[in-house]
Amino acid sequence: MWTSNECSRYLLCLEGEVFEFKCSKGLLFDVNRQLCDMPQNVHNCDVTTETLIPKPQLENAKCANETHLGCANDMCMPAEYFCDGAFDCEDNSDEGWCDVTYDPNAALPCDPGLCLLPECFCTKHGNETPNHIVPSQTPQMITLTFNGAVNHENWDIYTRQLFTLDRTNPNGCPIKATFFVSHPYTNYRHVQKLWNDGHEIAVHSITHRGPEEWWSKNATVEEWFDEMVGQANIINRFSKVWMEDFRGLRVPYLSVGWNRQFLMMQEFGFVYDATVVAPAVDPPYWPYTLDYKMPHSCTGNNQYCPTRSYAGLWEMVINPLIYGKHVCATLEYCPTNLNGDDIYQILMNNFKRHYLKNRAPFGIHLNATWLKNNEYLAAFRKFTDELLKLNDVYFVTYREVIDWIRRPTPVLQLKKFQPWQCNNKQFQESDIACGKPKTCKLPSKVLEHDKYMITCMDCPKSYPWIRNEFGLE
Numbered sequence: 001m002w003t004s005n006e007c008s009r010y011l012l013c014l015e016g017e018v019f020e021f022k023c024s025k026g027l028l029f030d031v032n033r034q035l036c037d038m039p040q041n042v043h044n045c046d047v048t049t050e051t052l053i054p055k056p057q058l059e060n061a062k063c064a065n066e067t068h069l070g071c072a073n074d075m076c077m078p079a080e081y082f083c084d085g086a087f088d089c090e091d092n093s094d095e096g097w098c099d100v101t102y103d104p105n106a107a108l109p110c111d112p113g114l115c116l117l118p119e120c121f122c123t124k125h126g127n128e129t130p131n132h133i134v135p136s137q138t139p140q141m142i143t144l145t146f147n148g149a150v151n152h153e154n155w156d157i158y159t160r161q162l163f164t165l166d167r168t169n170p171n172g173c174p175i176k177a178t179f180f181v182s183h184p185y186t187n188y189r190h191v192q193k194l195w196n197d198g199h200e201i202a203v204h205s206i207t208h209r210g211p212e213e214w215w216s217k218n219a220t221v222e223e224w225f226d227e228m229v230g231q232a233n234i235i236n237r238f239s240k241v242w243m244e245d246f247r248g249l250r251v252p253y254l255s256v257g258w259n260r261q262f263l264m265m266q267e268f269g270f271v272y273d274a275t276v277v278a279p280a281v282d283p284p285y286w287p288y289t290l291d292y293k294m295p296h297s298c299t300g301n302n303q304y305c306p307t308r309s310y311a312g313l314w315e316m317v318i319n320p321l322i323y324g325k326h327v328c329a330t331l332e333y334c335p336t337n338l339n340g341d342d343i344y345q346i347l348m349n350n351f352k353r354h355y356l357k358n359r360a361p362f363g364i365h366l367n368a369t370w371l372k373n374n375e376y377l378a379a380f381r382k383f384t385d386e387l388l389k390l391n392d393v394y395f396v397t398y399r400e401v402i403d404w405i406r407r408p409t410p411v412l413q414l415k416k417f418q419p420w421q422c423n424n425k426q427f428q429e430s431d432i433a434c435g436k437p438k439t440c441k442l443p444s445k446v447l448e449h450d451k452y453m454i455t456c457m458d459c460p461k462s463y464p465w466i467r468n469e470f471g472l473e
Contacts, residue, residue, distance in 0.1 A: 007045035008036070032218070033211065041210040053096025056082065056089065058104070069104065080105050083307065085221055085260035100258070100298050103307035110292040118406035119289075119312055126278075126285045126295025127358050130408040137410040140354060140393045141361040141401050143316075144177035145274065146368070147204055147250060149185040150194065151454075154368030161377060163197070167388060167395075171415045173198075173422040175388070175395035180204035180250040180274070183231055183464070188238040188455040189437035196433055198423035200397035201241045202274070203249040206231045206466055215255035216304040224257060224264040226466050233469040238455040240431045247399050248272040248316065254329060258304035262290065265313060272314035272398060276305055277329045283357035284319035287401060300329060316398050318363055321350050330365040331376075340375035347383045355393075361401050396420065442471065 008023040010031075023029050023036035030042045054072035061070020068076040071089035081088040083098035083105060110122035121130060129138055150158075167175045174197070181191055182204040195201050205227040219227070232246045248271060251257060256275050265273060277300035278285045285296060290310040296317075298305035321328045323346045328334035334346065347364070354362040364380075371377050387393045392411045396404075403419035414420065433456060440459035444451050451463040460471025 007042070030211070033213070037211070043209070043211075043214065054091055054093045055097045056093040058082075083259065085258065085263045098307075100305050100307060103259075106307045107290070107293040107309035110295065115289070115291055117408075120291045121286075121314075121405055122288050122292045122295065123286070124295075126288060127281070127283045127360065129286070129358055130405045133408045133410065135357070135359045137412070138359040138408075139404070139411050139414055140351075140359050140390070141404065142351075142387065142393060142395045143361050143363045143398060143401060144175075144395060145180060145250070145363065145365045145398070146177060147180045147252075147365070148182050148208070148367055149187075150179060150181055150190045151185050151187040154371065155187070155190055157368065157371050157377065158194070161371075161381065162384070163199075167384065169388075169394045169396075169420075170391045171394075171417075171420060173420065175384075176200065176397045176400070177395070178202055178248075178274075178397045178399075180248075181231070181235060182206070182208040182252070183234055184208065184451075186453075187437075188235070188453065188457075189433055190454075191235060192239040192241070192431075192456060193433040195239065195241045195245070196427065196431070198425075200247070200399050201235060201239070201245065202398070203228050203231045203235075203246060205249075205252055206234065206464075206469075208252045210253075212253040212255050212302050215251050215253065215257050215261075216302045219257055219260060221260045221264050224261050225268065228264065228270075229268050230466060230469045234464050237470055238453070238457050238464070240457070246270070247402075248274055248314075251275045253302060254300060254318070255302040256298070256300075256304050256306075259306050259308050262306040262308070262310045262313060266310050270313070272316050272402065274316040274318070274398060275303075276300075276315050277303060277318045277320055280320045280322050280327045282353060284354055284360045284362075285317050286358070286360045287314055287316045287405065289314050314402055316361075316363075316401070318365065319354075319360065321346055322353070323349075332367060332370045340379040343376050343379040344383055347380070348386070351383075351387065394420070445473075 007028045010021055010029040012019045012021055027036040028039050028042040030037050031044055031047050056072050057070035061074060061076060063070055063076035067079055069079045069082055070076055071091060072093035073091050075089055077088050077094060082094045083103040088094050110124060115122045169175055176199055178200040179194055180202045183206045191201060228249050235241050236243050254275050254277060278296045279299055290313045294305060318329060323334055326335060351362055354360050400420055409417045437454050437456045438459055440453045442451050442453060442463040444463035446465050462471045462473055464471040
């Protein structure tokens with residue numbers, strides 16, 4: 001068993017000599033990242049050395065089957081096993097050398113003649129409209145997304161500041177958003193109410209754990225399943241959101257998880273990912289399916305984009321914001337010295353880059369901490385109200401964006417477009433959020449202290465967590 005004292009020590013080899021060092025008080029050494037960090041960000045104290053994975057022989061191996069490639073140890077495996085995200089060679093050489101630039105089974109470039117709606121969508125450059133519908137008859141879709149916990153810290157902002165009864169789309173229906181919900185500190189009664197009101201509930205992991213690169217480099221297919229499907233199970237159990245309503249996910253820190261993430265998504269039946277940040281281009285990119293190679297490079301921080309073909313799986317690509325010489329993946333990554341007028345101008349200028357060009361969906365991605373700045377909130381509300389004066393601008397969920405791309409419908413016919421009609425779900429009484437939820441004080445063996453959780457359902461025995469989503473143990 002390691003101790004904090006042992007985990008803070010590390011050895012450095014220089015020119016044949018070994019020197020012992022120790023992290024500053026309160027920090028632990030991360031052997032994978034080769035640096036000292038806060039204890040909550042170091043998850044490998046039981047690892048003492050970096051494991052070097054050998055390079056496979058591939059075509060140089062003497063494999064009896066022509067469809068096989070060679071591991072480093074002369075073992076032969078089917079070619080599709082290499083770089084698929086799962087370790088198949090005994091020496092792990094089928095995975096450790098792969099990256100976003102090399103995969104022997106990489107997806108092919110877009111073939112518009114074979115990729116046909118409603119199941120497949122790609123274009124040569126990634127910025128052409130679906131079915132070549134003219135931009136003037138294409139609705140400008142605005143996608144508001146919120147990441148993280150839903151609770152008393154942000155509830156008033158959502159219900160009293162943003163999603164008020166007077167803010168409606170041109171078809172008379174309330175504006176909608178997509179909420180990517182993580183587990184800690186979430187009030188599941190509030191999530192249930194958002195779902196009842198027609199917003200889309202999506203997944204943002206159970207733990208939201210660090211470090212950031214764990215998601216992109218270290219998480220196995222099984223760990224992706226535990227985090228994302230596990231969170232869908234928690235929301236379903238404690239907010240009653242129907243399992244068939246979970247369409248998509250966003251990875252914490254926007255750390256795309258390479259083929260492992262998308263293999264899990266396809267196996268479980270997710271419909272879309274909303275994590276990939278595209279380069280800043282003009283005109284911007286439309287969402288696309290991953291049947292073919294992505295139409296852009298993968299350049300973001302900790303972005304390990306998929307290299308394989310994942311038929312029918314959508315990428316709701318994030319078009320970054322352009323602000324002078326700055327490029328921000330989302331508003332929270334823009335310079336921190338901005339005032340309300342700056343925020344309004346950023347939003348309006350980037351909106352025009354979409355609206356006046358190819359009308360690719362304009363994503364505005366927020367978190368509750370950013371909205372606590374009253375100047376920013378006021379600027380955002382002003383921007384929203386300005387857009388709602390236009391008769392071809394709609395605030396819709398990611399699910400509704402995909403519904404439209406699958407069946408491109410001109411602006412003049414949108415008031416009869418069925419997927420965008422006002423919420424007409426038939427809820428059972430138990431599906432409707434209660435007025436007085438239960439506050440559960442729950443023990444947690446993993447977190448080693450009691451945690452609180454709010455839900456309209458019965459309290460579980462323990463705090464739900466990885467591999468114990470229903471709190472039964």
